[in-house]
Amino acid sequence: MxxxxxxxxxxKAIVRVDFNVPLDENGxxxxxxxIRGALPTLKKILNDGGALIIMSHMGKPxxxxxxxxxxxxxxxxxxxxxxxxxxxxxxxxxxxDAAAALKPGEVLLLENLRxxxxxxxxxxGIDKEDPAYEAAKKAMKESQKAFAKTLxxxxxxxxxxxxxxxxxxxxxxxxxxxxxxxDNKMLGYLMEKEVxxxxxxxxxxxxxxxxxxxxxxxxxxxxxxxxxxDKVDNLILCGGMTYTFAKAQGGKIGNSICEDDKLDLxxxxxxxxxxxxxxxxxxxxxxAADAFSNDAHTQVVPANNIPDGWEGLDAGxxxxxxxxxxxxxxxTILWNGPAGVFEFDNFTAGSRAIAQAIAEATKEGAxxxxxxxxxxxxxxxxxxxxxVSYISTGGGALLEAxxxxxxPGIAAIKG
Ligand code: AMP
Numbered sequence: 001m002x003x004x005x006x007x008x009x010x011x012k013a014i015v016r017v018d019f020n021v022p023l024d025e026n027g028x029x030x031x032x033x034x035i036r037g038a039l040p041t042l043k044k045i046l047n048d049g050g051a052l053i054i055m056s057h058m059g060k061p062x063x064x065x066x067x068x069x070x071x072x073x074x075x076x077x078x079x080x081x082x083x084x085x086x087x088x089x090x091x092x093x094x095x096x097d098a099a100a101a102l103k104p105g106e107v108l109l110l111e112n113l114r115x116x117x118x119x120x121x122x123x124x125g126i127d128k129e130d131p132a133y134e135a136a137k138k139a140m141k142e143s144q145k146a147f148a149k150t151l152x153x154x155x156x157x158x159x160x161x162x163x164x165x166x167x168x169x170x171x172x173x174x175x176x177x178x179x180x181x182x183d184n185k186m187l188g189y190l191m192e193k194e195v196x197x198x199x200x201x202x203x204x205x206x207x208x209x210x211x212x213x214x215x216x217x218x219x220x221x222x223x224x225x226x227x228x229x230d231k232v233d234n235l236i237l238c239g240g241m242t243y244t245f246a247k248a249q250g251g252k253i254g255n256s257i258c259e260d261d262k263l264d265l266x267x268x269x270x271x272x273x274x275x276x277x278x279x280x281x282x283x284x285x286x287x288a289a290d291a292f293s294n295d296a297h298t299q300v301v302p303a304n305n306i307p308d309g310w311e312g313l314d315a316g317x318x319x320x321x322x323x324x325x326x327x328x329x330x331x332t333i334l335w336n337g338p339a340g341v342f343e344f345d346n347f348t349a350g351s352r353a354i355a356q357a358i359a360e361a362t363k364e365g366a367x368x369x370x371x372x373x374x375x376x377x378x379x380x381x382x383x384x385x386x387x388v389s390y391i392s393t394g395g396g397a398l399l400e401a402x403x404x405x406x407x408p409g410i411a412a413i414k415g
Contacts, residue, residue: 001186003041003159008050012102014155015041015188016172016409018164018393019056019074027073033376034164035074035081037393041161041188042082042107051102053154054078055092055110055172057165063117063124071112078109092116093147099154110151118147119171145178147171152179161188166409167397177412185413190393195410197390198401201369206331207233212323212354214239215337215374218262218269224336227403229272234279234326237269238319238339238350242283242303243312245270251304254288255311281326285316287340287347294344314340315350323350327357333368335375336399342378351378359387371398 017038022030029035045052059069072088079086084107089095092110102108113119121144123136130136148171152158158180160166165173177185187195209232213221218241228235237245243256248266273280283303288310289296300316301307315323327333335358339350355378362368370379371392379385392398401407 001157001183003044003186003188003192006157006184006186008045008048008157010049010104011156012051012053012099012154013045013157013159014053014055014151014176015045015159016162016165016176017042017054017056017188018162019054019071019078020058020164021074023073029074029077031377031380032077032081033380034393035078037190038161038188039081041159041190044189045159046082046084046105046107049104051104052107053095053099053102053110054086054107055113055151056162057114057119057172058112059114061112061114063114063120065115069112069114071109075109078107082107093150095154096150113170113172116147116171118144121169121171121175144171144175148175149179152176157184157186159186159188160409160413161190162409163191163194163392163394163397165397166191166194166394166407167400167405169408169412173409174412182415187410187413191410193390194392194394194398195401197369197392198398200367200390201332201334202231202402202404205231206367208330209332210234210236210327210330210334212236212238212327212333212335212339213337214241214335214339214351214354215372216240216257217259218244218266219259221337221399222265222269223403224399225269226272228334229269229276229278232278234281234330235273236281236323236326236354238283238315238323238354239337241266242286242315243306245282246304249304251302252306253304253312254306254308256286256288256306257311279326281322283312283315283319283339283350284322285318286312287314287316287349289313289347292341294346296346298346313344314347315353317349320350320353323354324357327354327361329364330361331366333358333361333366334402335368335370336372338374338378342374342381348378348381351375352382355379355382355384359384362388371395
């Protein structure tokens with residue numbers, strides 16, 4: 001079933017969204033991208049005469065009620081964006097009456113699903129080494145099914161529009177789909193768009209294809225780096241992982257971030273790139289700082305010769321040029337992870353150079369996909385979100401999709 005074919009009139013739809021928005025210390029939303037992302041789906045259902053039961057997680061409350069992660073804090077914002085008052089169910093597993101009372105055009109937001117350990121389905125308070133762990137895990141899987149069944153009982157149909165959690169087999173993202181037949185479950189618009197964007201990058205790749213992988217660690221990106229190696233022409237590896245590569249080659253990296261147990265892996269990646277004819281672009285110079293602070297003293301030094309007491313926090317000017325050269329002329333571009341500690345205004349130049357080169361290539365006709373919370377925050381910080389082809393709401397989900405893995409949230413609906 002698709003959202004465009006389904007007749008929502010007079011029906012209740014339970015929609016899994018990703019409203020895991022960042023809040024400031026007063027509980028105010030600091031970035032509402034994720035709420036805006038789900039609006040087309042939510043509005044379509046309301047406009048068609050359906051009633052909405054919206055469910056989401058927020059943060060990592062680890063199976064316990066924690067007011068800091070209460071979705072009550074976003075009720076007003078969601079009401080305002082949807083243009084209708086939103087009712088709130090303070091216990092997501094005890095919302096049957098509130099759901100039953102919903103009339104067409106009405107909206108009920110359920111409290112944070114992760115206040116229940118059943119949402120994630122991991123046994124709590126028991127160590128993996130404990131002999132009783134396997135039994136606890138089995139018992140939890142059963143309670144997870146019961147929890148998903150309760151959520152399913154609120155509605156006539158299920159819509160999954162939470163791409164950010166599509167790589168998780170949770171109660172609300174996958175297990176719940178077992179309680180709806182194929183004619184009553186579907187992906188939302190955001191999910192469809194995300195799947196299409198990944199497809200644009202992976203199928204019928206237009207070359208040259210340049211992938212830019214940054215962020216703090218190589219270990220969290222290794223799966224995707226290896227997968228991309230067979231597809232890309234240029235692979236830029238930047239950010240904190242630069243220094244693991246520099247050290248692996250015998251360089252001096254001062255206090256720079258480094259994964260000492262991944263030095264062999266770094267050399268292996270370099271060898272693989274060479275064997276496959278991939279142009280691997282690593283930083284040659286960097287902006288080193290004498291402290292991990294925006295106000296630190298800085299100097300530009302070779303990325304493999306950083307003085308003691310200093311740490312590389314951004315790509316240097318020579319490196320920025322090399323990055324831009326590998327992006328210029330590309331027809332397909334994927335960017336995940338910043339090239340420096342972009343949260344500090346004084347260390348944004350590397351990421352900015354990448355963003356600018358991507359914007360130029362996009363203007364020339366490239367398809368550019370930006371994903372992962374930090375690269376999206378980066379592009380938003382530079383005010384360049386409208387100059388790239390597609391910004392994904394998924395971090396881990398996007399990477400797993402590009403690695404070629406089947407996402408449980410999508411498989412649960414599409415089979
Ligand atoms: P990740 O979550 O692995 O995508 O990494 C994103 C984080 O990497 C951001 O918070 C950046 O501040 C950080 N990062 C990027 N470059 C560096 C660097 N040279 N040293 C330390 N952290 C970095």
